[in-house]
Amino acid sequence: MIFRSHLLSMILYAGLVSTVLSFLRRDDKKSRLKYGLVMFAIMAGGAILFGWLMYLFTL
């Protein structure tokens, strides 16, 4: 089955969502790129950070 890696699935998901949001929220090419990259970094980085945070509270 495709995408056994949850990390890859999450990264691709973050990439697609940030692309759509950047085209919705910004009008010119440069600000779209900047907004998209920031959104992607927040989503992907935030998920990894949150994952490690949950690791601290494993039973």
Add this chain to the structure above:
Amino acid sequence: MKDKPEAAYLCLRPKVAKILPVMKMKGIAMMVLGWAVPGLGHFAQKKYLRGTVFFGCLAAMTALGLALGGRIYPFQTENPLTILAFFADIGNGLLYLLSRFIPIGLGDLKLATFEFGTAYIAGAGLLNFLVALDAYDIAAGTKS
């Protein structure tokens, strides 16, 4: 001097009042098109780049969600939490309607990718609501 802008506003008002319902109707039509097929509302307004990006991203998300074994939830009251998933899924427009008649998006709980697939489909639906509203805004003249 004080009366001038007010007079200009009153002069414009009938024109605006005349155009407004037409723009609203067009906006609603574009919103429905955008809801039915992601990006179609933008294509119809000659926003080809945006339409292509929205269609490409949202169709890819939905296709991946289905390939990962995700589920398109119908409206069911037995499990109240799935009502939220239902509202997200109806954002997929025609695909949601198709899924009620042909066996797609049934979901396979045994797969490790089931949750991700369902999230992909629900995410595509929610984003498509925003895309459809964007098409409305363009048609109504509040966005270029």
